Amino acid sequence: MPLARVLTWIERSFEPVRELLRPVLSDPLVIGVWALLIVTSVAVLLWDLRRHSRALPSLMKGVWALVVLYSGPFGLLLYWYAGRTGISHDSLWRRGVRSTAHCYSGCGAGEVVGITLAQGILALAVGWVAAVTFGFAYLFGFGLTVGPLMQEGVGFREAMADALYSETPSITVMEVVAIGADLLLAADTHMGQPLFWMALALSLSLGFLAAFPVNVVLVHLGVKEGMKNPAEMDADGRSGATAD
Known part of the structure; x- marks a missing residue:
């Protein structure tokens, strides 16, 4: 089947969802509430990083800041579940969340830049x-x-080979879903329209959800490490402080 026909079929199949979401994402009240949730979520994250998760390396602090900035309370829940040093125990699912968050932070920034520039x-x-x-x-x-x-x-060269091997499946799935959802909802909008930004925010979170099972499998197979257990970093920090 030609690609154009496939894309047309996908667009028609999701037309009811599109017609349902576009008015909601364009509602000024929804936009205002979402902006408030973003600000509140970022403030809570920064407070927790300062008070309870100082042991996290700066890279992971930046990763979680971007995740929460993209996805608001959803991103904050992910951080609370898998990213803070106070987690009760580590697991494959938590490692999968951290691995996806790492991918999401970089890809999300690229998507925001790309969509803003190109569209x-x-x-x-x-x-x-x-x-x-x-x-x-x-x-x-x-x-x-x-x-x-x-x-x-x-x-x-070795670093690029590692990135191609470990990141390509996750990035591909994440961006197919995220970019596809964004264009389905707001392909005819511009930066001055609220729908442009709200569709982008929703599509980013959908991309995370799509890539999460991929990262869980990659971590399980040993292709990715899933980032270090933050609770162990906290323990290292406490022991180091005690030694001093």
Whole structure:
């Protein structure tokens, strides 16, 4: 089946969902409540990072800040479940959440930049918007993996090979869902319309949900480590402070 026919079929299949969500996402009251939730969630995260999770490395603090900025209370719940040093125990599911959050923070930044540039500023055709946004998402996602590896002394080629092997499945699934949802809901909007930003926020969270099971499988198979247990970092910090 030609790609154009597949895309047309997908658009028609999701038309009822589109017609239901667009008025809601364009409602000023919904937008105001969401903005308040974002501000509150970020404030709670910063308070907890300062009071209870200082042992987290700066990279992971940045990751969780972006996750909460993208997804508000949903992102804060993810941090509370898997990211703070006060978690009761670690598990495959928590490791999967942290791995997805790491991917999400970089890819989300790339998607925001790509969508804003290609659709919001340049007003490109839908195909070009998708291509440019995919490109930025991969660039930012790989950068968040390659950069820290190179800081640890890993060579560029080895770091790139590791990123391609471990991050490609997660990034691909995340961006297919996120970009697809965003364009389905708001392909005809521009930056001055609230729907542009609300559709972007919703699509980012949908991308996280889609990529989560992929990351759980990758962690289970040993392809990804799932980031270090934050409770162990807290224990290391306490022992170090005691030793001093």
